[in-house]
Amino acid sequence: MIRRTAGERWTGRLLSAVVILLLLSPLAAVALSVLWSTVDWQSLAHPLRQAGLLWNTAIIAVGTAAIATLLGGIAGVCIGYLRIPGRRALTLLLCLPLFLPPYMYAVVWVDLAGQDGWLTRLVGFLPGAPALATYSRGAVVLVLATAYAAIPMLATLWRLRRYDRGLEEAARLLAGPWRTFRSITLPLLAPALLIGGAIAFLLSLLNYAVPSLLQVQVYTVEIYTSFNSLHDPAAAAALALPLVLPALAAAGILIAEAFRSSSAAAAMEEGKAARGWAAIGGGIYCLALVVVALLLPCAVLALRLGSISALWTAWSTAGGELVTSLCVAAGSATVCVLAAALLLLLPKREHLLLIASALLPFLASGPLVGVGLIEVWNRPGIMGAVYDSLPIVILACAIRFAVFAVLAVAVALRQHNGELEEAAALSGANGRYRLIRIRLPMLAPALFAAWIIVAVVSLNELDTVILVYPPGWTPLSVRLFSLMHYGPSEVVAALCLLNMVVVAGLLAAGAAIHGITRRLGDSRPIP
Amino acid sequence: MKHVLLLSLSLLAVGCGGAPQKTVVVYTALDEMYSRPLLDAFEAESGWKVEAVYDTEAAKTTGLVTRLISEAKRPRADVFWNNEVAQTIVLKDKGILAPYASPNAVGIPGSFRDAEGYWTGFAARARVIIYNTELVQQPPASILDLTDPQWSGKAAIARPLFGTTATHAGALYALWGSQRALQWFKEVKANNIAILSGNATVRDLVAQGEYAWGLTDTDDANGAIEDGLPADWIFPDQDDGGIGTLLIPNTVALVANSPNSEGAKALIDYLLRPETERTLANMRSIQIPLHPGVEAPEKVPDIAAMKTMAIDFPAIAAQMDQAMADLREVFLE
Numbered sequence: 092m093i094r095r096t097a098g099e100r101w102t103g104r105l106l107s108a109v110v111i112l113l114l115l116s117p118l119a120a121v122a123l124s125v126l127w128s129t130v131d132w133q134s135l136a137h138p139l140r141q142a143g144l145l146w147n148t149a150i151i152a153v154g155t156a157a158i159a160t161l162l163g164g165i166a167g168v169c170i171g172y173l174r175i176p177g178r179r180a181l182t183l184l185l186c187l188p189l190f191l192p193p194y195m196y197a198v199v200w201v202d203l204a205g206q207d208g209w210l211t212r213l214v215g216f217l218p219g220a221p222a223l224a225t226y227s228r229g230a231v232v233l234v235l236a237t238a239y240a241a242i243p244m245l246a247t248l249w250r251l252r253r254y255d256r257g258l259e260e261a262a263r264l265l266a267g268p269w270r271t272f273r274s275i276t277l278p279l280l281a282p283a284l285l286i287g288g289a290i291a292f293l294l295s296l297l298n299y300a301v302p303s304l305l306q307v308q309v310y311t312v313e314i315y316t317s318f319n320s321l322h323d324p325a326a327a328a329a330l331a332l333p334l335v336l337p338a339l340a341a342a343g344i345l346i347a348e349a350f351r352s353s354s355a356a357a358a359m360e361e362g363k364a365a366r367g368w369a370a371i372g373g374g375i376y377c378l379a380l381v382v383v384a385l386l387l388p389c390a391v392l393a394l395r396l397g398s399i400s401a402l403w404t405a406w407s408t409a410g411g412e413l414v415t416s417l418c419v420a421a422g423s424a425t426v427c428v429l430a431a432a433l434l435l436l437l438p439k440r441e442h443l444l445l446i447a448s449a450l451l452p453f454l455a456s457g458p459l460v461g462v463g464l465i466e467v468w469n470r471p472g473i474m475g476a477v478y479d480s481l482p483i484v485i486l487a488c489a490i491r492f493a494v495f496a497v498l499a500v501a502v503a504l505r506q507h508n509g510e511l512e513e514a515a516a517l518s519g520a521n522g523r524y525r526l527i528r529i530r531l532p533m534l535a536p537a538l539f540a541a542w543i544i545v546a547v548v549s550l551n552e553l554d555t556v557i558l559v560y561p562p563g564w565t566p567l568s569v570r571l572f573s574l575m576h577y578g579p580s581e582v583v584a585a586l587c588l589l590n591m592v593v594v595a596g597l598l599a600a601g602a603a604i605h606g607i608t609r610r611l612g613d614s615r616p617i618p
Numbered sequence: 619m620k621h622v623l624l625l626s627l628s629l630l631a632v633g634c635g636g637a638p639q640k641t642v643v644v645y646t647a648l649d650e651m652y653s654r655p656l657l658d659a660f661e662a663e664s665g666w667k668v669e670a671v672y673d674t675e676a677a678k679t680t681g682l683v684t685r686l687i688s689e690a691k692r693p694r695a696d697v698f699w700n701n702e703v704a705q706t707i708v709l710k711d712k713g714i715l716a717p718y719a720s721p722n723a724v725g726i727p728g729s730f731r732d733a734e735g736y737w738t739g740f741a742a743r744a745r746v747i748i749y750n751t752e753l754v755q756q757p758p759a760s761i762l763d764l765t766d767p768q769w770s771g772k773a774a775i776a777r778p779l780f781g782t783t784a785t786h787a788g789a790l791y792a793l794w795g796s797q798r799a800l801q802w803f804k805e806v807k808a809n810n811i812a813i814l815s816g817n818a819t820v821r822d823l824v825a826q827g828e829y830a831w832g833l834t835d836t837d838d839a840n841g842a843i844e845d846g847l848p849a850d851w852i853f854p855d856q857d858d859g860g861i862g863t864l865l866i867p868n869t870v871a872l873v874a875n876s877p878n879s880e881g882a883k884a885l886i887d888y889l890l891r892p893e894t895e896r897t898l899a900n901m902r903s904i905q906i907p908l909h910p911g912v913e914a915p916e917k918v919p920d921i922a923a924m925k926t927m928a929i930d931f932p933a934i935a936a937q938m939d940q941a942m943a944d945l946r947e948v949f950l951e
Contacts (some may be wrong), residue, residue, distance in 0.1 A: 107657060225828075303815065304815065306814065316779055316946060465688040466688070469688075469689055469691065475692060479694060560679075561669075562643045562670060562695075563669040563670075571675075
């Protein structure tokens, strides 16, 4: 068990209180405005309106979760269980779509499935095939499932490194590989698939940009419309209520399962690589997924580019916005990691408050958080100085995505082996020494991973920053989304490709440094 | 890790610099490709630095309007440059704007200016029917054809909750009364008319042949023609019994309690010059000058030659709340 001094605990509590205030104040401001306003509940609760929105939202969230889990789960099994050749490269390539803005995939889909799109022409050759519905629920599900398939894959890989292979080996003595997989391995992987599916469900439930671009009416689009066309934040907040329960349920499953699974130690030995048809089939499947989720969108965008000079045009058009977004990404990631690092000072039983506080802004609709930020920060003095400058955008992203950093650190802490700290304490090391020289380095990989994740999602954040970015500090996501509504163009394609390159660079650097920090702070149990 | 921290903190410090002293902040709904050159020219000529916030196409105008309303207690913007008029009047009614009678507004007809001086119109666009020349030989002559069964599933409009389509909806509410207007929009929806995210999308999909025709604005329609796409446009409802087309000016207004009213007035004066209208008329957007005698290319429509809707803008603005509440019900079920 990790011992924390009284000083650490109280410092952690004090700083956590400040962080919780920052996280929850925008939502509190919006909640107050709902209480003080007259909301037309009768109109909002109109059965037809609710039925239509509920149906569309449910189809998209459940459909995305199911398909993403299927696609990503199979990929995870191929890479982590069958251990096909080239698995590290495949993992990185399949992770990349996760960090690209899903609305980029919507643009690619419209290009492919539009009137003169390749896919439309291909389907046209197939006798009896139905016409592609470019703007439809199915299209939204397809786009989001492609973007989020990596989540169940990563969850599967994580689980495969942590379950007891002894059961499998015992089963193999009596049954063949397929029966063993079906009866032993698959049930053991079920929690991971549940986690991955819950995350994909949550992200698609809260996504605005893709349903908006593909013209499907869901709650997030309705909230944005209420907010923007009727200037009614209170109605928008009220409309967000039907999302709260399923979002909380999914988040609850995710956190409970993540904590339960994290207590399992890493497996002592890794499985053997599969051979023969299984390996070939697994490899072909993963390559096909890479083609569909990554190479095909790149090809479509590259073709739309027309010429290399379009990249330079895009840079001169929006290079400033890209730099702004990188600054925001770095700033918000740093803030989130610092906030998450407070968990190192708190006992595990006190983590839940910080986790819950970080979760709520993520589950809330982006525009609501934006309005809340304006309400809280647009005041005279130092708060106004923050509001009038880039830090407000950094704060907006940090508030929205702190949950990623906090959860990553919370899970890592549950895996953390306290024996080294106890040994150091017995040897006379004080609390500060143990925190800085043992706990922090051992958790550095988790902190770094959290930094990368928050940086990448902040790079693509749109819903909240569109309301608060100050003049002269336009983020790339705002620029890109605005241009996208004019249809796929060379500049849009070039900006998407530049965005991809930046994200790929961040991930590659992150993977390299993560490998180094892992070697420095490996917390495997001492045999 | 600490290097990352240092880098981020320094970036934070840079970001906290705030705006220099001689800065004018403008929130503009006009597409950046048209508004930025003018703002850059104003910067070069006046010495004022301009910081602009542009809107996204999807939330045309209303996103900025919501932002201005949210920031009312402590405005960040000095000038609001809208590409339509109804939402500007909404802002006036909410007390977000301050009156300013620019000397350059004198030549603009009274119907395009607020009587109390809160906003001034300039460089207008008109609502038009855009059609695909490969699919349609005889284009529809009226917006009422949106309810004609022969066009079921073959026409498109932008979602009438944002931008000029929202203004057009407000105009129909003012012209026909709310009951008839609502019924008409329900019939449009029942006729499987596609409801798209914006006027530019309508233009693109009509030009691509996804739809035979649609409603858009003169700037978007002209863009399709300049791109060499198989599209053309006409003014709707121009016959004797027709309601005419809606002419929608850009509007510029001073934000109440703005941080820099001096710079704001300088920018407003600049935007209301006849030279500005000439510049906008010569751009791809072919915005129609309202100052008399402004030279414009031949392709720019002549106001005198078109039949416009007999409705005033305050009447349109007065209908916006009702229209938006009704149409949200119709188009979001």
